[in-house]
Amino acid sequence: MPDIIGASLAGCAAALELLKQGHPVTLFEKSRFPRHKVCGEFLDPQVVRLLSGLQLEGTRITETALIWPKAEKRFALPEPALGISRYRLDQVLLEAALAGGASLIQDTGKVHAQAIVAHGRKPVSQRGQRLFGYKAHFSGPTNQAVELYFEGIGYTGVNPVEDGLTNVCGVAREEDLKAVGFDGDRWLARQPKLAARLDGRKREMEWLFTGPLFYGATEESLGYVCGDALSFVDPFTGSGMLCAIATGQLAARSVMEGLSPAEHLERCRKLLLPAFRWSSLMRRALAWSIVPRLAQLLPGPLLYRYSRPNPK
Numbered sequence: 001m002p003d004i005i006g007a008s009l010a011g012c013a014a015a016l017e018l019l020k021q022g023h024p025v026t027l028f029e030k031s032r033f034p035r036h037k038v039c040g041e042f043l044d045p046q047v048v049r050l051l052s053g054l055q056l057e058g059t060r061i062t063e064t065a066l067i068w069p070k071a072e073k074r075f076a077l078p079e080p081a082l083g084i085s086r087y088r089l090d091q092v093l094l095e096a097a098l099a100g101g102a103s104l105i106q107d108t109g110k111v112h113a114q115a116i117v118a119h120g121r122k123p124v125s126q127r128g129q130r131l132f133g134y135k136a137h138f139s140g141p142t143n144q145a146v147e148l149y150f151e152g153i154g155y156t157g158v159n160p161v162e163d164g165l166t167n168v169c170g171v172a173r174e175e176d177l178k179a180v181g182f183d184g185d186r187w188l189a190r191q192p193k194l195a196a197r198l199d200g201r202k203r204e205m206e207w208l209f210t211g212p213l214f215y216g217a218t219e220e221s222l223g224y225v226c227g228d229a230l231s232f233v234d235p236f237t238g239s240g241m242l243c244a245i246a247t248g249q250l251a252a253r254s255v256m257e258g259l260s261p262a263e264h265l266e267r268c269r270k271l272l273l274p275a276f277r278w279s280s281l282m283r284r285a286l287a288w289s290i291v292p293r294l295a296q297l298l299p300g301p302l303l304y305r306y307s308r309p310n311p312k
């Protein structure tokens, strides 16, 4: 059976699928878990079904709010999602894989033609405008909503996770973050609605940053690629973890069914492309100034459904 490079969501989803069928698994992971990671920590409800049998304990999220400086749209989610930190989620998956018999090599793994490649986004050189992600947890009163505050081409998501914490995570232009010295507090203070939302909350960890973010398919050509190593979609839809887990499981099945890496890639494309196209269109539309006014007419739950894949 193949080595799995990366023991986060895609890697562990692949490992669990292989273990279920009795195959031995070796995971390579360069970081020590548990660890915090820049992520909105909004978990699509489909993941709970894909990982049935695992205890995923977080906070139910039942509502979405899209918030622009001068407009706002709220709607109920078609199905409750889960707010859960990556500190907890990644650890739960890794522990389940180890309990199921996986071996863990705590080191950098080498990508090769037979490997399951789940190493996440790789740095790419980018010219022009670059985007960075940021995140921190806050304590204080919580609610059951995922709230997206749009600011120019960036946005900040606010939603509850476990233990009474609220995750604040977003994407902004490098030059905007540079202007505040990559200080998350100063960046949020520049956005009046967001600053008001977080008033009275206390930041419980240092700000984490990641980037530059590159949206689109990566150029990894070896092995059974899955998760962000395969493709990274603008995270505003909150479906990246779903895609990682679904394609991790697909990678394992492709290996077990004897498919080639190219056939596996085609399988993933079929699953992901319609939702990716739709969400990149939506993302561009959300930055147009007319959209906040039109937003009142948009069927929120329908847009939500179209923006994510529907793995079986």
Ligand SMILES: Cc1cc2nc3c(=O)[nH]c(=O)nc-3n(C[C@H](O)[C@H](O)[C@H](O)COP(=O)(O)OP(=O)(O)OC[C@H]3O[C@@H](n4cnc5c(N)ncnc54)[C@H](O)[C@@H]3O)c2cc1C
Pocket (backbone or CB within 6 Å): 005, 006, 007, 008, 009, 010, 011, 028, 029, 030, 031, 038, 039, 040, 041, 042, 043, 044, 107, 108, 109, 110, 118, 119, 120, 121, 133, 134, 169, 170, 171, 210, 213, 226, 227, 228, 229, 235, 237, 238, 239, 240, 241, 242, 244
């Ligand atoms: C700002 C931001 C907000 C987001 N918000 C959300 C959200 O709210 N909801 C959502 O569903 N998704 C969100 N996402 C997307 C989500 O975080 C990713 O899609 C998800 O982490 C992908 O999982 P993965 O397992 O493919 O990769 P990763 O989680 O990146 O894991 C890759 C693992 O591989 C390890 N690794 C790397 N190279 C090697 C190597 N050579 N050898 C061994 N180990 C290696 C790394 O240490 C890491 O643990 C967000 C992303 C960003 C940037």
